[in-house]
Amino acid sequence: MNVGGTPQSVEIYAFAPGIDPATLEVQIEKGVLTVAGERKLPTTAEAATVHIDERFAGRFRRVVTLPDDIDANAVDARYRDGVLRISIARKQSAQPRRITIQ
Template sequence: MYRPPFSRNLFAEFDRLRRELDQAFELSPSIRGLGAGFPTLNIGSTPNSVEIFAFAPGVDPAALDVQIEKGVLTISGERKAPQVPEKATVHLGERFAGRFHRVVSLPDSIDPASVTASYRDGVLHISAQRKDSALPRRINIQ
């Protein structure tokens, strides 16, 4: 008798698959942490700007590259691995080291010429001002 590989309840299969993936990722904490990407981002907006905070501790600011092209902001760079003494044995390494690349789509109202970036205490702060034409304005009635 033929038995299909999936049960009739597709949602139950998705739930089973999610549980199996959760179990697989519990075996390696470093893999579980990679899902969010590096650096982690907080993005917010004000009426005048979009504010982006990239949390990149241990990254040399000279190793960061921030670019904007056609409304797409790209943050890339490299974080060096910490120096481990020659005879030391690492039992668990959860800190990401290596090259990274994050891409964020910005709204059309952003003026690419007004984007500024600063780095302090492991946080890259990018501020993108809105175009004057995109800002709300009050129209006087005559």
């Protein structure tokens, strides 16, 4: 999972290849983002002997504390090519603005 930000948003990238996006759970509650899901074993893996296994199977859960200036009502989550991208807008009052000098 990678977490970063811009002046306009907080960007989270969760790498979840091979997972059905309908089974992923994304929640924001009290400034905490939770991403949970389950990776199932391929059916052919049950009969095969495994020598090296770099991808785990089973349930997972990642929790990230978010900054205070996010807008929990302005969240966009998209899953493409095994990557879940979550973009959370910052509140308008937290946006940088230029002050005009008179």
